[in-house]
Amino acid sequence: MPAQQRADARRNYARILAVAEREVAAHGAHASLEQIARTAGVGSATVRRHFPTRRALVEAVSATRVEALRVRAGELADLDDSRDALLTWLGEVVVYCATARGLAAALTPDDADAGTDAESPYDNSCATVIEAAGTPLLRRAARDGAVPEDVTMAELLTLLVGIALATEHRADPEATADRLFRLVVAGISPGH
Incomplete structure (x- = not known):
């Protein structure tokens, strides 16, 4: 993640990554991106911006x-x-x-x-x-x-x-x- 990103973007990235770690551990590589977004409290587009x-x-x-x-x-x-x-x-x-x-x-x-x-x-x-x-x-x-x-x-x-x-x-x-x-x-x- 680029260091020049805004603070809110860095927080979103960290939150998405933390949720994704739990979801992947539970469901493997095909964990639901929509579930990750919901649990992280962001939209699917935000997940896709950080992880295309x-x-x-x-x-x-x-x-x-x-x-x-x-x-x-x-x-x-x-x-x-x-x-x-x-x-x-x-x-x-x-x-x-x-x-x-x-x-x-x-x-x-x-x-x-x-x-x-x-x-x-x-x-x-x-x-x-x-x-x-x-x-x-x-x-x-x-x-x-x-x-x-x-x-x-x-x-x-x-x-x-x-x-x-x-x-x-x-x-x-x-x-x-x-x-x-x-x-x-x-x-x-x-x-x-």
Whole structure:
């Protein structure tokens, strides 16, 4: 949100974001924008002014989580075992996505709601941050021979998002996502 916005616009933004965080936690990425506007005490147009697309709203809600995962990747970069560092971080990403409703949707490829303008600030900033955070871990693991050199972070994120979306409505999404992730790891790195 631009710093030069009027005080009332900044308050509206903060109120909308706080309500959106609760609604997304309860209903996932498809939380009702109209309900968010009503609960925040603003009109739908005000929500759209601050968040022109549903993706923009979900990404704003997910920003703190994404930042925590970015920081965590940096912390794990110092581990001696590059494979362990990568797999620990990927496991944390998938579990976080499965339990923090809306985050997996924020990491999915752009859809019609996000538009197709490559210059849009709403293209997929969450995925960009996560991909940039994990790429050094992946490169190091590939350099050490722990994963195939042709595996990309975008491919790994696609797997993680798929697992998270498939498990977020389960009775125990964390355990189910972790189990599926461990199955994928066993399949992509047999013998380790």
